[in-house]
Amino acid sequence: MANSKLYKGSLTTIILKLLNESDKMYGYEITQKVKEITKGELKITEGALYPALHKLEADGLLEVEMKKVDNRLRKYYKLTEKGNKETVNKLNELQEYIKTMQILVNPKFGLE
Amino acid sequence: MANSKLYKGSLTTIILKLLNESDKMYGYEITQKVKEITKGELKITEGALYPALHKLEADGLLEVEMKKVDNRLRKYYKLTEKGNKETVNKLNELQEYIKTMQILVNPKFGLE
DNA sequence: TCCTTATGCATAATAAACTTAGGTATTAAT
């Protein structure tokens, strides 16, 4: 995921947020959407994505619906109610992280 | 480091930036400084810090100076020239990361 | 005096999240 190690730990947040916007998506679609939105900055590898989706499903945050399109099988993922709540949590954590890092990195933010 | 997984990958950036401000610091001092600046939000564990410092030293980004204070040995770390350059890189990567995540998470940032 | 907390360093076992490298299968394009 990009040359920076900072993205480690943010994949779940990204997946949840995308599903929160798009109602339902399938795995490959997520990789393409992220590449498109970030103009190539961020590429989700499938080796990271699929295990992450499976874990989110196992944790009850996502539910699955299979669909055949053009004789190809797609696995659509959709947020559950629990997944919606967790999305809010993850987004709050991201804002908190960004705030904290800006304070650490730009001392001006820490002054009052 | 906090309950959020997002901090994974940012320890090196934090260390480099602190040393960039403070000229030289020792390990324990770094943990205390981070706790203080972030008002307890972020606590650097020693099990993460010391290996990270050793790696930065091995990579030639930090140099060491031992000092005895109150009969206790302190290991002061200081940025090398290479370390200074890498600090700039890491800070740029952090800004890039934040920008990308905001675009992903807040679609408004992506419109033009 | 004894015990805990703080200071200061360190490593080893485990866990989590990722990369890299494969594998299968269909469709579209050259």
Added chain:
DNA sequence: ATTAATACCTAAGTTTATTATGCATAAGGA
């Protein structure tokens, strides 16, 4: 016919952190 794109998947290995230790000195309270 072969490559690229679509669409899913897993396994081995790496990185980065947590948790749990260990050692040692200093300070403080019961």
